[in-house]
Amino acid sequence: MEIDVGSTRIFFCPICDVDTPHSIRAAKAEMYGIMCTNCTSGSIVNEVDLRVYQLKWEEELREILDNLVEHSFESDDE
Ligand SMILES: [Zn+2]
Numbered sequence: 001m002e003i004d005v006g007s008t009r010i011f012f013c014p015i016c017d018v019d020t021p022h023s024i025r026a027a028k029a030e031m032y033g034i035m036c037t038n039c040t041s042g043s044i045v046n047e048v049d050l051r052v053y054q055l056k057w058e059e060e061l062r063e064i065l066d067n068l069v070e071h072s073f074e075s076d077d078e
Contacts, residue, residue, distance in 0.1 A: 003032060009050055010057045015041045019053075 003009065003024060011022045013036040022043075026033035030047040 003027070003047065003050055008037065009034070009054060011045065011050065011053050013039065013041065014043075015039045
């Protein structure tokens, strides 16, 4: 999975103190320059850190989606 410059990834922002969408501004070797779309503060992160975060979020999203599907089946009875 490529991390493209110009795409957006969820990452922890130390300024906002929460996970926020970051736009990928630059890529060099395994380092990425990212910018928080909330407070526009920039940071440099390792590709591995970005990927770990991506996986973590995909897992959480899958759980949320699974719950939604279960819920919609339940309320489908009427
Ligand atoms: Zn921020």
